[in-house]
Each structure stands twice: as structure tokens, then as C-alpha cells.
Amino acid sequence: MQQIARAVAMAFNTLPRTHRIMLGSLTVVTLAVSVWRPYVYHPSDAGDNPVVKNIELNKNPPTLLPDASEPFDEETPALEDDVPKDEIDEIDDATPNQTGRYDYVVSSGDTLSSVLNQYGIDMGNISQLVKVDKDLRNLRIGQQLSWTLNENGQLQSLTWEASRRETRTYVRSGDTFKLSSEIQKGEWNNSVLAGTVNGSFIGSAKDAGLSSSEIREVIKALQWQMDFRKLRNGDKFAVLMSREMLDGKSQQSQLLGVRLQMGDKDYYAIRADDGKFYDRSGSGLSQGFMRFPTTRQYRVSSNFNPRRLNPVTDRIAPHKGVDFAMPLGTPVLTVGDGEVIVAKRSGAAGNYVAIRHGRQYMTRYMHMKKLLVKPGDKVKRGERIGLSGSTGRSTGPHLHFEIWINNQAVNPLTAKLPQMEGLTGKDRSEYLAQVREVIPQLHFK
Ligand SMILES: [Zn+2]
Numbered sequence: 001m002q003q004i005a006r007a008v009a010m011a012f013n014t015l016p017r018t019h020r021i022m023l024g025s026l027t028v029v030t031l032a033v034s035v036w037r038p039y040v041y042h043p044s045d046a047g048d049n050p051v052v053k054n055i056e057l058n059k060n061p062p063t064l065l066p067d068a069s070e071p072f073d074e075e076t077p078a079l080e081d082d083v084p085k086d087e088i089d090e091i092d093d094a095t096p097n098q099t100g101r102y103d104y105v106v107s108s109g110d111t112l113s114s115v116l117n118q119y120g121i122d123m124g125n126i127s128q129l130v131k132v133d134k135d136l137r138n139l140r141i142g143q144q145l146s147w148t149l150n151e152n153g154q155l156q157s158l159t160w161e162a163s164r165r166e167t168r169t170y171v172r173s174g175d176t177f178k179l180s181s182e183i184q185k186g187e188w189n190n191s192v193l194a195g196t197v198n199g200s201f202i203g204s205a206k207d208a209g210l211s212s213s214e215i216r217e218v219i220k221a222l223q224w225q226m227d228f229r230k231l232r233n234g235d236k237f238a239v240l241m242s243r244e245m246l247d248g249k250s251q252q253s254q255l256l257g258v259r260l261q262m263g264d265k266d267y268y269a270i271r272a273d274d275g276k277f278y279d280r281s282g283s284g285l286s287q288g289f290m291r292f293p294t295t296r297q298y299r300v301s302s303n304f305n306p307r308r309l310n311p312v313t314d315r316i317a318p319h320k321g322v323d324f325a326m327p328l329g330t331p332v333l334t335v336g337d338g339e340v341i342v343a344k345r346s347g348a349a350g351n352y353v354a355i356r357h358g359r360q361y362m363t364r365y366m367h368m369k370k371l372l373v374k375p376g377d378k379v380k381r382g383e384r385i386g387l388s389g390s391t392g393r394s395t396g397p398h399l400h401f402e403i404w405i406n407n408q409a410v411n412p413l414t415a416k417l418p419q420m421e422g423l424t425g426k427d428r429s430e431y432l433a434q435v436r437e438v439i440p441q442l443h444f445k
Pocket residue numbers: 069070302319321322323400401
């Protein structure tokens with residue numbers, strides 16, 4: 001059911017704008033009809049057969065206002081207030097909040113439009129890019145994409161690591177994009193960097209010779225298995241990097257494998273050919289997300305829109321999540337395993353919960369009637385975290401739901417979410433051969 005809904009949502013997003021408007025209007029008309037019908041009053045029926053009439057009414061979906069949502073200029077709480085600050089956050093220097101650059105690694109099933117569209121970039125921009133370079137239709141797993149937006153939220157530039165040697169850059173020029181290409185001439189070599197935690201992990205990893213971006217890769221690779229804030233002095237790590245050297249300097253690098261010993265427990269993450277990290281047996285490390293924060297899917301009353309324009313003030317008032325209209329008291333479920341970092345009542349958001357999943361993902365749930373968790377709670381996918389309501393600034397019963405990836409709000413209906421997956425068949429046997437090669441190299445100092 002969820003897959004069907006997702007397919008419909010994705011198909012909807014790929015439709016031309018005019019079709020979307022038509023389809024959208026049709027939905028509104030259909031809703032108006034279904035909402036309006038139960039209110040028709042037939043005096044002659046009133047006393048005749050009330051039981052039959054009641055059954056008839058109950059068959060209809062709960063009658064909610066079609067605009068159960070937030071007022072137009074509603075602002076959700078700033079993410080910075082929710083995310084606890086620690087040393088590891090400081091190293092997330094590629095987040096758009098600080099440098100304006102978005103980074104993405106292509107994984108299976110991705111296309112240029114699915115990647116950029118989940119970040120709210122117009123299909124028009126995406127088709128212009130493909131017009132300039134047809135090769136962009138053939139993104140490969142593990143390739144890096146980076147992009148920047150201009151002050152209007154439109155795509156300004158895109159960089160694509162087309163191969164280990166070639167980087168292509170597309171810079172906006174009027175309504176189209178200009179392509180330039182850079183060829184690297186360095187040599188790729190493997191090196192093992194090992195050390196012992198003394199003070200902070202980041203400081204110790206730097207002492208062992210890792211760069212900031214390499215440390216970030218290590219933290220991402222192990223994010224589903226362990227919490228770096230819990231490392232103690234004396235814990236050990238070993239990292240295998242493949243680095244491109246040019247004139248004795250490292251130009252770029254790729255993490256191949258990492259082993260970390262916390263207390264007497266060993267953690268491993270080894271890169272497979274698909275660019276993802278798995279454990280020693282080829283099992284996936286992330287636990288997977290559900291698409292919807294409820295047991296069934298409710299009607300979307302307001303869509304994700306990073307460039308929503310307030311017609312009154314003429315200012316951009318982004319809608320950073322999606323609103324689902326649902327009856328008061330509907331159980332709200334966490335879409336993934338994680339830790340509750342906020343559970344409180346706060347102004348416009350009403351009663352809301354923020355959950356951190358690994359290091360890159362965060363989800364937020366707003367306007368609830370009742371909260372069922374508290375900060376610090378560890379939650380499992382599908383667990384109840386509250387009951388839906390209409391608290392804070394809200395025009396009717398609904399749940400406002402947000403997904404953030406690397407401190408960037410993405411469209412919850414189309415965002416690429418972690419899947420519970422492992423390697424099978426030939427992929428797995430190739431991976432295990434790689435593991436046998438990598439693990440003996442991960443020696444502690
Ligand atoms: Zn909303």
C-alpha cells in the first residue's frame with residue numbers, strides 16, 4: 001500500500017506543471033464533494049431509518065476541513081535549537097547551513113531528477129541540465145554530486161564526479177547551464193591510518209593523519225552502529241583510505257574500511273561496490289525507515305514547499321514538511337529507530353517531538369495532542385511517540401511531519417530513505433572477498 005502511494009506521489013511529481021494543477025484541482029473538487037455530501041439534510045429521512053443512515057455516514061472518511069494545516073506564514077522551530085551541539089557537529093562542515101553547498105552520494109535507484117527533486121529543485125532546471133549534458137542520465141552508484149542555490153532558491157551550480165579522474169561543473173547562465181570539465185592526473189594509493197583515542201575522537205583522528213572530510217566519512221560509515229560521543233580514552237581505531245596523490249598532496253580520497261574498538265567491542269564498516277557500507281557479513285547497517293508516521297496513510301492537506309510564497313507579504317515562507325489531515329488522537333509513530341532529542345510544547349509547533357536517527361537523519365512531528373516520549377528516550381521504528389492533535393498554530397486536526405537529511409529539510413513523500421537491506425548472491429560473495437582483503441589491513445597501533 002505504501003509502495004503504491006509512493007509510486008503515485010512520485011508519478012505525480014514527474015507530471016508537467018499544468019497536469020499537476022489539473023490533478024490537484026480535481027482532488028480538491030473530489031474532496032469538496034465527499035466532504036459536502038454527509039451534510040445534506042433530508043427532512044423526510046430523519047425519522048425513517050436512522051440506523052441505515054448512520055452506517056452510510058461511517059463509511060465516509062472522517063470529515064476534516066480540507067485545509068487542516070498551519071496558517072500560511074507558520075514557521076517551524078529552528079533546527080539549530082533542536083540538535084544538541086557537540087564536537088562532532090562542528091565537523092559537519094558540508095551542511096548547507098554553513099557553506100551553502102549540498103553534498104549527495106548517488107545510491108541505487110537514484111536518478112538526477114529523483115535526487116534534486118527531493119530537495120525541492122524545479123524539474124525545469126533538471127531538464128536544462130540534461131539538455132546540456134546527456135551523460136547526467138547515467139549517474140552511477142557511489143558518485144558524488146554537490147550543488148549550490150542562489151538567493152531565490154534556484155539551482156546555481158552543480159558538480160558531478162563523473163569518474164575518479166573527471167569532475168564536471170554546470171554553472172547557471174541565464175536560463176541554462178554552462179558545462180566545464182576538469183581532469184585529475186594524480187595517483188591513487190591505499191593507506192592505513194591508526195590511532196588511540198586520547199581526548200576527543202576528532203583530535204585523535206587528526207593526529208593519526210585523517211583530514212576533516214575523511215573523519216566525516218568515518219563517522220557517517222559507523223553512524224548506525226555506535227555513538228561517537230561515548231568513546232573513551234584508550235579506545236582504538238584503524239582506517240583504510242584510498243587517496244589520490246598529486247605533487248605529494250592528497251587531492252581526494254575514499255574510505256574503504258574502518259575498524260573501531262570501543263571498550264572490548266569491535267565495530268566494522270567496509271565499503272561495497274555500491275558505495276554503501278556493510279558489516280563483516282554483508283548485512284546492511286541502517287535499520288530502514290517507514291514512509292509514513294502513521295499505521296495508514298492520511299490525506300496530504302499541505303505539501304512540502306521550500307519556496308512557498310506568502311501572497312500577502314510577498315516573502316518566501318517555506319513549508320518544511322508535509323501536513324497530513326487526520327482525526328484527533330491518531331497514534332503518531334516514529335518512522336525509524338532513533339533517540340528523542342525534543343519532546344515539549346513550543347509556540348507555533350504545539351506539542352512536538354524531534355528524533356535523531358544516526359548522524360544524518362532527523363524527523364519532527366508537530367501539533368500533537370499528547371506526547372508519549374521524553375528527551376533521551378531510545379525509540380524503535382513504528383513505536384508510538386504521541387497522539388495527533390491541533391495544538392500550536394493550526395487550522396484543524398493534522399500532523400506536520402518533517403524529514404531532515406544533513407540539516408536540510410527534504411520532501412517526506414519523495415525523500416530517499418535508508419532501507420533495511422543487505423547484500424545477496426553474487427554481490428555478497430564479491431563483498432566478502434573484499435572484506436577478507438581489507439580486514440587484515442585494519443591493524444591497531
Ligand atoms: Zn505543516
